[in-house]
Amino acid sequence: MTPEIEVGEESAVEEDRLGELRDGTPVFVHRVRPRDRAGIEAFVARISEDSIELRFTTPARPEAVSREILGPPGAEGRLSLLMETIEERPRIVANGEYVRYPRDPGRAEVAFLVADDFQGRGASTLLLYDLARWARAAGIRWFTAVVAAENVAMRDVFLRAGFPYRVVCDGPTLLVELNIGEAVGRRADPAGTWIGGIVPFA
Template sequence: MSQTATYSVRTVLKDGTPIQIRALRASDEADMLAAVARTGPQSLQNRFFILKRHFSEKERAFFMEVDFSNHVALAALAEEQGRYGIIGGGRYVVVEPGQAEMAFVVVDAWQGRGVGSLLLRHLTEIACEQGVRELTAEVLSDNGSMRNVFAKAGFKVARSDDPRTVRLSLSLGSARPD
């Protein structure tokens, strides 16, 4: 396991709310599932392209068993009702050498506050450090908020085989630090 497995930073949202962005841990499974339960149906459809509330054991294993090399996952945590809990997450999976696909989800109550942008920035920095040359994402065509997050980070529209989705791509040689 790389140093990425211990990744942890404290930062603030655009409204000044403090959050922590850190590596997803095996012990986070219950908190991650609780975050999914607090996420609305449209947000889950935007992430999984289908309405998804429950996960098979195989899917749960995939989400939780990250190696921080070919599969990197970060969790965003904030204080809610007196305890820190997961409010969002992002990950990338290397799909071929030098290329990784990203995905994000943010609990509805925390959307529009910069959580996704912060997760994207930190994942992009980790990807650069690990030698990933291109990041891609598939986003539903009508998911304007996530498309804007990617556009602000410099992602460009690439081809898509599915008319319901837009494929976005960022060459890390041209990534802009925020």
Template structure:
């Protein structure tokens, strides 16, 4: 079962165990994660995985991009990191995020990436389901992501989690979208 990360997001974490014996801690992305995020993109993702995530040929995160991906406000931009311990050190092995559309906070674009070594074990699906739960709790009514048409694994993952394809102006992309039934956050005690 996926943990719900029900406490204030910045202070929450959950351990997810996988059938192959590996485990990750899923937690909010924090400002001090710039080096972790940069290493994830440069070393854990192949050139193809980077292209599928960012839709460009980047090899590493520019400092401004790393700052954007780690300086999260947890209102209009929510991001989760999946980290695994290896050699006594944390390594990021996955990330999922959504960013609300500027003038339309009820809809948000999502993005997801899983380290090549972790693809196929179910981490991407668990991250996507967790992201849907968080978006729903924060009042997002529509979640969508623009996926490269050639990224059939991501298209299939989105479909299996209730997303449906929509027309997209760019012939390279398919927009996968899902309407969410909202469950507002509980009032603070």
């Protein structure tokens, strides 16, 4: 059954958030804004070809990657979040996005891209929890992702997040489905913690 979706529900979710990576590094998470273009281009310019290929399953030119992250303004059913460092000269270090399936609005595909020097520090786990909060508020109950079987880091993020999940193995790729409608996604050993009194599943 398709869940009922109310227009404007996403506005019920807090816009910008402060968080902490596993090593205590403070970060700021917000939706992509048109003025983030230069920051996104600098983020993409530092990312290795291997990481880009894992994200897009094919080599991609930096301009195309930046365009994809920035997205068309006001695109319906899409949410792209950026994670920035908090310092004198803040730097974008991760992106996470979901795109709702037009014919199945209770589901959305998620994907992540983390700067190489920030991988393994809990960035995408935090973004996954945040995307799930926004998605739930918009009536989305399932996240799906196509993951290369060799992409142990991405697989682990999904399977250790604490959501009920299904995995379909299709040779070199895995189709992962997370039931984000179940608010049980707190890890016993969280990859990071939100600060400011807000927890991912409040």
